[in-house]
Amino acid sequence: MVLSVFVKVCGLRTQEDVKAAVAAGADAVGFVFTKSARKVDPAAVRPLLADVPDNVLTVGVFAGIPAADAARIAHEAEVQAVQLHGDYPRGAFEEFDGLPFRLLRATTLTEDTDVTVGAYGEEMLLLDSPVAGSGERWDLSVLARSAPAGKWLLAGGLSPANVAAAIETAKPWGVDVSSGVESARGVKDHELIRQFVSAAKAV
Numbered sequence: 001m002v003l004s005v006f007v008k009v010c011g012l013r014t015q016e017d018v019k020a021a022v023a024a025g026a027d028a029v030g031f032v033f034t035k036s037a038r039k040v041d042p043a044a045v046r047p048l049l050a051d052v053p054d055n056v057l058t059v060g061v062f063a064g065i066p067a068a069d070a071a072r073i074a075h076e077a078e079v080q081a082v083q084l085h086g087d088y089p090r091g092a093f094e095e096f097d098g099l100p101f102r103l104l105r106a107t108t109l110t111e112d113t114d115v116t117v118g119a120y121g122e123e124m125l126l127l128d129s130p131v132a133g134s135g136e137r138w139d140l141s142v143l144a145r146s147a148p149a150g151k152w153l154l155a156g157g158l159s160p161a162n163v164a165a166a167i168e169t170a171k172p173w174g175v176d177v178s179s180g181v182e183s184a185r186g187v188k189d190h191e192l193i194r195q196f197v198s199a200a201k202a203v
C-alpha cells in the first residue's frame with residue numbers, strides 16, 4: 001500500500017480557514033504564535049479547534065521566542081504539537097521533556113544541518129527556505145541526491161502548481177504550505193487550499 005503524503009496547512013487564522021483545510025483533507029493545521037502577518041492569539045485559537053477532528057494534528061508554530069514561553073502558549077491554545085522554527089538548540093527541545101506535546105524541528109538545510117529525524121528529540125523534521133513563511137522557493141536538488149529518511153516535511157514556496165513536482169524531486173514524507181495558499185499575505189484562499197491538498201495527495 002502506498003501512503004499519501006502528509007499535508008500540513010499553516011498560518012490559519014479563522015474558523016473558515018480551519019474548516020476549509022479540514023474539508024480539503026489536510027493532516028495537520030498550523031497556527032503561528034510569533035511575529036508574522038499570520039500571528040494569532042492563543043485564546044482565539046482554542047474555539048477554532050472545535051472544527052478539527054481527532055485525526056488532524058493541531059500545531060503551534062514558534063520562532064525567536066524562548067521554549068518555555070512556547071510551551072506556555074501551546075498549553076493555552078490547546079494545540080497538540082509544537083513547531084520550533086529556526087535556530088533552536090537541542091536544549092530547547094529538551095525543555096519539552098515530560099510535556100504533552102508532539103514536536104517538529106523546523107530548520108533551513110545547510111551543510112551543518114543534522115537531518116536525522118529525532119536528532120533533537122523531535123518526532124518530525126521540517127526543512128524550509130531560509131526565510132520562514134516567505135513563500136520563497138529554494139534549491140531542492142540537494143534533496144534529490146540525499147534526502148533525510150523518515151518523518152520529514154518539505155516547506156518553502158510550495159503551491160498547488162508546484163507541489164507535485166517538489167514531491168517527485170525531494171520525496172518528503174510530508175509537505176507544509178502557507179504563502180502558496182493565500183490571496184494576500186496572511187489571508188487564506190480556500191480554493192487554493194483545496195487545490196494544494198488535492199495536488200499533494202494525488203502524487
Ligand SMILES: O=C(O)c1ccccc1N[C@@H]1O[C@H](COP(=O)(O)O)[C@@H](O)[C@H]1O
Nearest residue numbers: 010036132133135155156157177178179
Ligand atoms: O508563516 C509564518 O509567518 C511563519 C513565521 C515564523 C516561522 C514560521 C512561519 N511559517 C512556516 O513557514 C512555512 C511555510 O512557508 P511558505 O509560506 O509556504 O513558504 C511553514 O513551515 C510554516 O509553518
